[in-house]
Amino acid sequence: MSNYTIPANTRIGHVHLKVADLDRALAFYQGILGFELMQKYGTQAAFISAGGYHHHIGLNTWYSKGAKPAPQNAPGLFHTAILYPTRKDLATALQRLIDAEYQLTGAADHGVSEALYLDDPDGNGVELYWDKPREQWPVNAAGELQMVTEHLDLQNLLAELNGSNLT
Secondary structure, three states: OOOOOOOOOOOOOOEEEEOOOHHHHHHHHHHHOOOEEEEEEOOOEEEEEOOOOOOOEEEEOOOOOOOOOOOOOOOOOOOEEEEEOOHHHHHHHHHHHHHOOOOOOEEEEOOOEEEEEEEOOOOOEEEEEEEOOHHHOOEOOOOOEOOOOEOOOHHHHHHHHHOOOOO
16 A cells, blocks of 8 residues: 555545436525536536536436435445535525425534535435534544534524524
């Protein structure tokens, strides 16, 4: 095994998801989450982004049109994590989900981040989160990162929208 370490500024550029119904997927990713449609390939594929990038998420029905979601216990993608720039942006996403009556599957404070969990209409896991400042990340006595999974106070997160958060 080599001592190679991937460059620090390497990023995951995009995820491409198989969906059963392209319009239904766009109603979720574009309509509820607010991604911008960059390009649509007829009725089979679409590319969406935040901020005008060519695409952060590809959606296609090439092999999955009308298909049922993959079994939960099968190998595959656990979730796509969408990183918001601020806690207030995450609160806005939560409010949009509430307004759309879209069900969360979970929410957690991981010490390094705060996260909302849900499934898209095809059963693909989605994590919406923001990273806390690095100086707030929990570390042990040896300085090693110690992520956790603790309760996330959703009312406190929503209070970010009117500036009355308690943290």
